[in-house]
Amino acid sequence: MSTNRKHINIVWFKRDLRLQDNEALHNAIQTGQPTLLIYVFEKSLKKDTHYSERHWNFIKQSIVALNTQLENSNTKILSISSEVVETFNIIQEIYKIETVFSHQETGLKITYERDKSFKRFCKNNQINWIENTNNGIFRKLKDRSNWISKWENYMNEPQFIFDSGEKNFLDLEAINTLENILKKQNLDTIPDTIFQKGGSTMAHKYLQSFFDDRYFNYSQNISKPLLARKSCSRLSPYIAWGNISSRQVLQKAATFRLTCSNKKQIDSFISRLTWQAHFIQKFEMEETMEFGSVNKGFHSLKKKINENYIIAWKTGQTGFPLIDASMRCLNETGYLNFRMRAMLVSFFTHNLWQPWQEASQHLSKMFLDFEPGIHFPQLQMQAGETGVNMLRIYNPIKNSLEHDPECEFIKKWVPELKNLPIQFIHDPSKMTFLDQKFHNFDIGIDYPKQIVNIERTRKFASDYLWGIKKNPLAKEESFRILSLHTMADIGDSD
Structure with a gap:
């Protein structure tokens, strides 16, 4: 040396x-x-x-x-x-x-x-x-009693401004020398893919276009799988990988709110930024939830792995059109709106009765905006294993009727159904033998049969999870979780 x-x-x-x-x-x-x-x-x-x-x-x-x-x-x-x-x-x-x-x-x-x-x-x-x-996530917090005020103070502090020009950086010649000594990473990527492109410039373009006009139907369209692709900010990958800071987004939103014509939509957007930080802070304080339920009362829950179910779910071949469209869309584009993400996890853990850990890696690989601090708390919450959140078991057919009534999203991602009448696109299982013959469509050949009965599996999952939730350890853990993580300023939410 x-x-x-x-x-x-x-x-x-x-x-x-x-x-x-x-x-x-x-x-x-x-x-x-x-x-x-x-x-x-x-x-x-x-x-x-x-x-x-x-x-x-x-x-x-x-x-x-x-x-x-x-x-x-x-x-x-x-x-x-x-x-x-x-x-x-x-x-x-x-x-x-x-x-x-x-x-x-x-x-x-x-x-x-x-x-x-x-x-x-x-x-x-x-x-x-x-x-x-x-992004206002604090290490070694003992509880959340004053986290929201600490987070708000952090978000309101002035941004750190970078001015271009030489600032005592190692120059290009010195870096090229290091590249010759170390193993240089090739930075080439395939251009013009369907994925959102990385970089701060793109982050600010998305932010600006959101405030230009896309935000106006934010709340109305946030749960709709097709319309959310435009009405949501689409900033999540840029925040996850740090192309833009939460503070930059929040401060611009707060400034824009002063003069915008629809303050309610911006308030809803700002609220989501707060909840994003809340979940990451939760994971920062209980990192073991990467592997097991945050509520130890649910550690007794054992589910038998069914590889056929898992493959059907991963590939969008479950026989439930909105489930399959959502998964195929996610696999292809790396993006899916929040409600459809929650529905995919709910279907996997409740209707298919599979452990959330078996869904974790596929989803993290597919989410372009994979953020561990969001990923694991949300998986557990949607799986109903926190003991403190409301148990939600989404009905994919009901959600299809409510959030994709004309089946535009389903037709795009499950094109084998596009020529059927709308009522059958929502629920192909309603087709009688004569319906199938009339439309030259065979359930089980042209599109999979439903792999489970959602009513029966919903009841089983609900009864089983409520039973665990009532046991003493789960109750004790629920109290601990609420004491540690609930923020009195904004309450708790799913």
């Missing part, structure tokens, strides 16, 4: 892929020290079953967008395919790392263990590691 190593700081990007309102980047710049910006495509995470190529492509696009913004600063993000400690260890051979700046990550157990390993590495190498609060 050279004794004449240049002293540098490092900004380690994770789920904060932006320049504006990035406290870690801001703090690094304020030191005046030469600074390296880095993102590590961790091999262990790329192998993790919660992630898929759509996530890595979104991240790559986000970094390409960052590099475009950094051109005036004569630098770029050093993008490496390796592991974090291994990468920093090699850099430490070339430079003396003074301080690493990053945001705290509310992630999977694998990222938590990685952070603990990195902390040991920093201590052993006399490196200072400064982690900043991310």
Whole structure:
């Protein structure tokens, strides 16, 4: 190791892929020290079953967008395919790392263990590691008694402004040298895919178009699978991967509300931002819910895995058109509105009577906006295993009639049904033998038979879960959960 190593700081990007309102980047710049910006495509995470190529492509696009913004600063993000400690260890051979700046990550157990390993590495190498609060999620909270006020104070603080220009960053020549030593990550992605494209520029375009006109029917269309694709903000992947901060979104919404013509819609949108943070904070405080029910009273619940059910659900072949359309849409585009997501989980855990853990990895892979802090609390809530939320078992046919009355969404994603009369598109099981002959359509051949009886399975699931909810341990746990997580300022919600 050279004794004449240049002293540098490092900004380690994770789920904060932006320049504006990035406290870690801001703090690094304020030191005046030469600074390296880095993102590590961790091999262990790329192998993790919660992630898929759509996530890595979104991240790559986000970094390409960052590099475009950094051109005036004569630098770029050093993008490496390796592991974090291994990468920093090699850099430490070339430079003396003074301080690493990053945001705290509310992630999977694998990222938590990685952070603990990195902390040991920093201590052993006399490196200072400064982690900043991310989106108003606070570590080591004992309860939620004053969380909402802390979150609001955080959201109302001034944003961290990034100005272009050279700011003591390691220059392109130095970064190119590091790329030749380390394993450089190729950032190319397939253009013009159906997925939303990553990057802060795209995030702000979606935000602006939402406030331009899309927000006006936000509340009316939020539960409708087709109309929600336009009326919802579609910001979730950009917030999840940090292309835009929650504070940027909230402050712009609050400013826009002052002059907009439909304040009720913006209030509803702002409320959703609050609940998003609430669920992530819940996961930050009880990370074990990645693996088991947050309410220990439900640990006794054992469900027999049925691979045929799971395959039918994953591929959109259950015989329930809205379920199948929703899954096929999610698999193809990476997006589905909240109500349809809840319905997919409800159907899987209640009607198919499968453990939510068996749904977790497929959904996380498909959701372009996969956010662990949203993912696991919502899975458990929709599965009815928190003990504190209302048990909801969605009827897919009733939801189809209410939220896709003309079957436009179903026709798009289950085209084999599109030539049938609307009443049969909603519920093909209503077709008699003569109906099938008349329409030249065979249930079980042209479209699957319903794999379960939803009325019977709904009753079974409801009775069983209510029985568990009444047991002493579940009640005790419910009280603990309410005491720890309920916020008096805004109550609890599903």
